[in-house]
Amino acid sequence: MDASAIIAVIRARQTPGPDQLRWFARGLADGAVSDAQAGAFAMAVCLNGLSDAGRVALTEAMRDSGDVLSWDLPGPVLDKHSTGGVGDCVSLIAAPILAACGVYVPMISGRGLGHTGGTLDKLESIPGLSTHVGEARLRQITRDVGCAIVSATGRIAPADRRLYAIRDVTATVDSIDLITASILSKKLATGLDGLVLDVKCGSGAFMKTPDDARALAKALVDTANGAGCRTTALITDMNAPLAPALGNAVEVAVSMEVLAGNLAAAPRLAELSQAICAQLLVMHDQSPAEAAANVSRALSSGAAMERFAQMIAALGGPPDMAEDWRTHLPRAPVVGAVAAPQSGHIAAIDGEALGMIVVALGGGRRVETDRIDPSVGLSDVVALGDPVAKGQPLCTLHAASEDAAESAARAVQQAITIGDAPVIGPLVMERID
Template sequence: MEPFSAVEVIRAKRDGARLTDEQIDWVVGAYTRGVVAEEQMSALAMAIYLNGMAAAETARWTAAMVASGETLSLRVGRPTVDKHSTGGVGDKITLPLAPLVAACGAGVPQLSGRGLGHTGGTLDKLESIPGWRARLTADEIQAQLVDVGAVICAATDGLAPADRKLYALRDVTGTVESIPLIAASIMSKKIAEGADALVLDVKCGSGAFMKTPEDARALAAALVDIGVSRGVRVSALITDMSVPLGRAVGNAVEVAEAVEVLRGGGPGDVVELTLALAREMLDLAGLSDVDPGEVLRSGAAYDVWAAMIRAQGGDPDAPLSQPGHVHTVVAASDGVLSTLDAYAVGVAAWRLGAGRARKEDSVQAAAGVVCHVKPGESVRAGDPLLELRTDTPEAVPAALAALDGAYAIAEAAVGRESLVLEVVRG
């Protein structure tokens, strides 16, 4: 005999009531077991979307999703810290960041995901490296953290299975944009992962899920509150995603750019954000006396990168995929690039084959967009602005349509705001 019925829980939230701990524990567990039907959880998700949740409700919902599966117990002989980004365009920061923080003395268990729509996925990028594999067992994750210090891989099937079911349901029921459900989804996986500390990169702007600073701040606060309630040291950086990060947007092209950073070069904005997040992670891990800038310049982070790729079957020295077709967009006039819309570039890369419309779709390793010019940089008529890469030339017109009106050339230079807009700490 079930202690509750799905209908009474739905009605309670529909009518604006605060769900009890017992109701939340039951409905999440019953949904995972298949007792609560998909249409019933759809109705409850919509009620939560419309009426919200109190902070205590969100924390309990997160705890119930953690309890729906297994948790990792990491014993690596060093403090562990993870980073999560809410997703953006050209956001390859995990690739240089994880080995850098590991080279500074922390253990970095980075469980990552795949791209959907205009935002890229870390696993898709890494799978452009010949031989690299995303799926590891819990024992393999533990062993690699001990041996290498960093691992980037897919979440194991046993971590927060309730979230996996609910995430797919929200995607098709118009309930993705609920801040309590977003926060619980992110934090349930991260808490189940078992890291001592977590830094969140909450994106804000046209290429981000949260378009305004206010929405980004609300999500950051919700995420930090959940972490504090679970005894996890957590902070959030709200960062700008109105312009693509770096010059590469796609899969193999982003890996190549990440390697440039690890070798001491790379675009300034990618280096800036990598170091800002590294400092925050090291601070939470109790390693604030280590300068990640010095470690990056020393080459130690690249050595960890190479060891991490080899440990997962990849060849860090293998050539990356090159596209079968390249289309170049050139400047129509002299001047300074004043705008380059992140969302439009992300959609263009997606249409070229770098992303997927459905979770089951495949991606092209070589597809993407290379930004030859970024806002604030000078350009002359006829110079290349954007390089569209794809193995399917018939996709180029759709990509060009996405870029219509996405960039502009002005007479004078424009100032650039700091990438880090705000820091939220518990």
């Protein structure tokens, strides 16, 4: 077992054996593998790839580089994962819906990455809330509430944390093999019985084309199933923001509206959240009709909102979040409408550009040490195909200063194309089992 020998195998377009990959993952976790060797490994995989069996072996090795949880609960342990988009706050809605349906959801989530928002950043816009909890507290909240959305502890897939940092500075982020192992090592370490992957496709996604999204979805599904976790992927449209809000507090607010039963506040967000929850229930022996009815009932009865509020309180947030979320969420000092420069229909929306506008406003990070302003962002964003008249609002802008608002308003007008009405496809484009 030697790092340079393992790297040489991949450089020769062959796949190391499972024992070699397990040794390398342990070396990433405990420091036996140097940064130079980790970078060479990442570059070799990025250029030459791994076999299907090698991808499974690397995922399992990275999963097993730290703690792997096991559960003894009176229901299935399920989760979902999104590959990243704009206005995507499905996790905030899906986790409590599933909990209200008798499912347990120990959801390890991440921070914002590039133009996409992070679930943890959104949650932490709620005053007092912290997603940093130890394993014992994660177990307690999951058992008591049914769902817990938290950050990974230092013992969950430490090999991935080390390799991801190396990939970020060596131009090796966009390897399907490394993306797959990174996503799944953390998810599978939480001891899941089943997983649904939401693979985004379009202008606001990392995967811009259906072919690229399909390739990633297939790699993720094959690898997760190969590692023993029953998994399905939905390829979903991200040619427009999923919710009419982009930013941390504004996305929490629109999620609360959906949980309160106001599905019209964010119809695409509500549709996809329900579809993902129903797919997870179907994977675990409910009929499609039964699953859809249970998900709908969890929302309409208020049970999902109750679970969400319990989780918020358990993580240190306000105990009355369900009744009074509007007063608890931070508000930006400058709020105003962005006017449409002409009349027509919303013909196209550059989701990545809108995401970067939120980052520029302070709602995301350019470098890891940046501090986020949870109050800034965009709300009431027009939907693809909407008719607009000149001067009507394209969105409401939330900014920290007038100068920032003026710059962002110009950028929004450039990111939204007004013209002929577009052809709008289905939200769920494809399912891969």
